[in-house]
Amino acid sequence: MIPVLKPLGWEPIEAGVRIVLDPRESIQLADEDGSVAALLTLLAEGRHDVDGLHQALNSAFPAVSREDVRDAIGALDELRLLEDRDRTGDLTETERLRHFSNLAFLRTFSHLEVSAETMVRRLQTSHVLMLGVGGLGSNVLQNLCGLGVGRLTLVDRDDVEPRNFARQFVYRTQDIGRAKIERAAEWVREFDPQIEVRTVRADFTDAAGVAEVVESTRPDAVCAAVDDPTGIDDWVNAACVRAGVPFVRGGMTVTEGVIWSVLPGRSACYACPIDSDDSSGRVGNSLLHQQGVARINRGAGPVATLLGSLVSFEILRFLTGFTAPRYAGATVVLDLAGDCGLTINARPRQPDCPVCGSEQPVPEPEAAEAAAAGG
Numbered sequence: 346m347i348p349v350l351k352p353l354g355w356e357p358i359e360a361g362v363r364i365v366l367d368p369r370e371s372i373q374l375a376d377e378d379g380s381v382a383a384l385l386t387l388l389a390e391g392r393h394d395v396d397g398l399h400q401a402l403n404s405a406f407p408a409v410s411r412e413d414v415r416d417a418i419g420a421l422d423e424l425r426l427l428e429d430r431d432r433t434g435d436l437t438e439t440e441r442l443r444h445f446s447n448l449a450f451l452r453t454f455s456h457l458e459v460s461a462e463t464m465v466r467r468l469q470t471s472h473v474l475m476l477g478v479g480g481l482g483s484n485v486l487q488n489l490c491g492l493g494v495g496r497l498t499l500v501d502r503d504d505v506e507p508r509n510f511a512r513q514f515v516y517r518t519q520d521i522g523r524a525k526i527e528r529a530a531e532w533v534r535e536f537d538p539q540i541e542v543r544t545v546r547a548d549f550t551d552a553a554g555v556a557e558v559v560e561s562t563r564p565d566a567v568c569a570a571v572d573d574p575t576g577i578d579d580w581v582n583a584a585c586v587r588a589g590v591p592f593v594r595g596g597m598t599v600t601e602g603v604i605w606s607v608l609p610g611r612s613a614c615y616a617c618p619i620d621s622d623d624s625s626g627r628v629g630n631s632l633l634h635q636q637g638v639a640r641i642n643r644g645a646g647p648v649a650t651l652l653g654s655l656v657s658f659e660i661l662r663f664l665t666g667f668t669a670p671r672y673a674g675a676t677v678v679l680d681l682a683g684d685c686g687l688t689i690n691a692r693p694r695q696p697d698c699p700v701c702g703s704e705q706p707v708p709e710p711e712a713a714e715a716a717a718a719g720g
Contacts, residue, residue, distance in 0.1 A: 347430035348398075348418050348457060349391035357382050362547045366426060367453065380406045384417060391430050422457045432460040440465075444493060450545045454667040464665040465493065471495035471664045474564035474590075476581065478529045479503065480512045480644040481595045482570035484653025485660070487515065489568075490533055492661060497533060498562045502548040512649035552580040559584040566663045567592035568656060576700075582607060582615035586701050589708030591663045593672070595656040597644060602652045602679030604672055605692070606659050607701075609708065612674030613694035614701040648681060655679070 355364040362382050364372040374381055380402060387393060387401055394420060399411045421427050441448065444465050451461040456458045471494050475482050478501045489497065505520040505528060533542045542614070548556050549571065559567065559581075569581045569592050578594065583645040585592040586609045593606040594615075607614045644652070655677070662670045678688045696703045 346457065347391060347394055348388055348422070348427045349430045349433075349579045350385060350388035350421075351426055351428055351452065351455075353384055353426065355385055364424075364426065366424075372426075378408075380409050381417070384414070388427065414720050418457075425454060425456055425686075426454050427457055428452070428460055429457045431455075433462055435462040436465065447492060451665065451667055459666070464667055467692045468493050468661075469495045470563045472498070472562070473660065473664075474498045474500070474559065474562050474567045475570065476549075476558075476567060477502050477570035477572075478515070478525050479509070479570065480566060480642065480649040481653055481656065483513045483525075484649050485513045485527065485568050485570065485595075485657050486529060487536075488653060488657035489660065490536050490540060492657075493537070494540065494594065494664070496543075498545060498564065499529055500545045500547050500558060501525045501529075502546060510645050514646075524554075549577060549580065550574065550696070552576075552583060555580040556584040557585070559588050559590060562589060563588075565571060566660050567588065568660060569594040570596075570656075572596060578615055583700050585609065586614050587708075591670070591673070593656045593659045593663075595652045597648060597652065597679075597681070599643065600680075600682035602648065602655075603661070604652065604655055604677040604679070606663075606672040607671055608663075608673040609669055609701065612670070613692040614674075614698060616700040617674075617692055617695040617698045619692060651679065651685065705720060 351366060353364060356565070357376070358373070361376045362374050362385065366372075376382055381406060383402055384398065387398055393401060395411065395415050399409070399414045400408050402414065413424065418427065436444065447463045447465055447468075451464045453595040455461045455464070473489055473494050473496070475486060475497060478486055478499050482501070486497070501524075502574055503525050505516045505525055507521060507525050509516055510518070515529050515532045516525070517528075524546060526546055530542045530544050533540055545558065547554065549557065555577070567581070567585055567590055569578070571577050571581075581592060581594070585607060589609045591606065591608050593604070595602070595604045597603060605615065606612075658673050659670060664670055674692050674694060676690045676692060678690070680686050681686070694701065
């Protein structure tokens with residue numbers, strides 16, 4: 346292991362050093378004798394292992410032991426200030442250019458055990474099942490392709506219609522009448538031929554149909570972007586929990602975007618009862634459904650893009666583990682009538698839940714193990 350200081354700013358201050366990796370936070374470390382500043386200088390060079398660092402410091406700071414250096418490296422790594430030179434350089438030059446911004450973002454969260462390159466490799470070897478490629482799904486699709494997710498399975502039943510163009514930017518006027526999955530897959534191949542894409546034209550009518558698709562494709566994560574028929578959210582939840590596959594769902598009511606995700610075996614699932622005395626929202630939504638008002642699709646372009654970005658970000662957390670999932674076991678509400686602020690309402694896991702409760706067998710989600718631990 347060759348610990349290397351990430352690109353950051355640091356300066357000596359009185360009896361210490363100030364370090365800034367992210368402008369949101371300034372880290373101050375005690376450094377009465379100047380040994381920390383000397384260590385940071387050596388780490389920026391990126392040429393020494395722990396023994397080499399100790400030897401380089403020893404002449405000027407004989408009181409600094411090898412254990413002191415090792416402990417300092419551990420503390421700096423906990424602050425996400427270091428990366429291992431031996432874990433970088435795994436990508437080709439073409440891949441580094443292709444993933445320039447992905448690497449730059451993920452590098453902020455990398456550490457000695459997991460590099461940004463490792464997280465990009467996780468994306469390249471991941472498989473996402475897209476249930477729906479309409480307003481939400483098509484926006485998520487574009488984000489996932491930009492991230493370089495290696496395999497995609499697209500499931501949808503619809504053809505392209507003129508009313509799609511306000512929010513679904515994968516499709517073109519000349520595509521009217523074509524199957525959405527056909528054009529969406531074509532877009533993926535044109536965008537990045539390295540991404541493997543498969544299509545399934547299906548109309549979900551029962552829980553068994555959803556379970557069959559999840560079981561047969563065995564994805565690493567699912568984007569749930571299908572709004573009907575009634576019960577579809579319960580079917581997706583049950584299929585993913587029982588298969589041990591994390592999923593992210595997004596949608597909207599009249600002026601609120603809604604997102605939730607489930608990490609099977611770890612978080613509450615969609616079926617977990619909500620402890621709440623406030624039923625006014627549910628009553629109002631039920632009434633809108635009865636009158637048919639709730640079926641009006643209000644997902645204009647900026648709305649679909651906002652929701653798609655948030656859903657994509659949660660999928661990125663699941664696939665790379667750069668940080669732990671933020672929406673797992675919670676309902677996230679996006680205020681579209683106000684400042685687009687987020688409210689996250691936790692949904693406690695219920696041991697008596699009929700889907701994920703303690704009496705129900707829930708496979709361990711393989712691809713989400715790192716995500717649950719935040720890397």
